[in-house]
Amino acid sequence: MAEVLGLGEVMIRLTPPGALRLEQATTLDLDVGGAELNTLVGLSHLGVATAWLSKLPDTPLGRLIASRARAAGVDTGPVIWTPEGAPASTSSSRAAPRAGRSSTTAATRR
16 A cells, blocks of 8 residues: 555656757667656655555556656556546657757646
């Protein structure tokens, strides 16, 4: 049984490799995170039993999110699966100081 239960949304972050801008990229790195899930992962790494309650679409992206959480030691048993919807997403570009460009981030929510 979990010592800590986290509630909240998670996002998929799409980031171009290196210092490329989003519009220049032909591939994207995919990461999963959000304040609540990140906290649970950190606690899990410290040996605390954690579980996460959220609503995810029963789609490949939703299953990817749950899989990443489980791989980090978070119990996803409380997750509510729904046949509709899409996870929130963000895209970001890393700063390129030599090119005079700062980091950028854009979020998409449904």
